[in-house]
Amino acid sequence: xxxxxxxxxxxxxxxxxxxxxxxxxxxxxxxxxxxxxxxxxxxxxxxxxxxxxxxxxxxxxxxxxxxxxxxxxxxxxxxxxxxxxxxxxxxxxxxxxxxxxxxxxxxxxxxxxxxxxxxxxxxxxxxxxxxxxxxxxxxxxxxxxx
Ligand SMILES: [Zn+2]
Numbered sequence: 001x002x003x004x005x006x007x008x009x010x011x012x013x014x015x016x017x018x019x020x021x022x023x024x025x026x027x028x029x030x031x032x033x034x035x036x037x038x039x040x041x042x043x044x045x046x047x048x049x050x051x052x053x054x055x056x057x058x059x060x061x062x063x064x065x066x067x068x069x070x071x072x073x074x075x076x077x078x079x080x081x082x083x084x085x086x087x088x089x090x091x092x093x094x095x096x097x098x099x100x101x102x103x104x105x106x107x108x109x110x111x112x113x114x115x116x117x118x119x120x121x122x123x124x125x126x127x128x129x130x131x132x133x134x135x136x137x138x139x140x141x142x143x144x145x146x
Contacts, residue, residue, distance in 0.1 A: 018064035074112040
């Protein structure tokens with residue numbers, strides 16, 4: 001792998017959000033100003049073909065990218081702020097497997113994007129976002145009543 005590709009790979013793996021290629025390029029160019037936008041596009045396409053990263057479509061016509069990982073998650077997109085929240089939901093996973101099975105299929109993958117607006121005036125805080133991701137763990141330690 002060339003140094004420039006290595007830098008782009010690192011920027012992508014450090015990203016906590018879901019950057020598009022322009023944003024990825026801006027970040028990579030801060031490390032090495034010699035990295036061109038064309039190189040960023042070429043590298044992203046290469047990584048996508050190699051399944052190093054996954055392309056996401058959040059409904060605004062811009063392809064976003066994130067590092068391909070083993071752990072599956074879905075996305076909720078705040079259509080007011082553009083913020084993207086990652087979540088997993090066991091019920092949804094099971095439901096989808098059930099739907100596929102009823103149609104005579106074994107599910108091997110899916111994509112789910114929820115488009116939403118925040119309830120009330122304020123968008124969910126970061127703490128609440130974490131709460132969704134950690135919901136299952138919290139439920140165990142939450143001292144629920146019988
Ligand atoms: Zn994601």
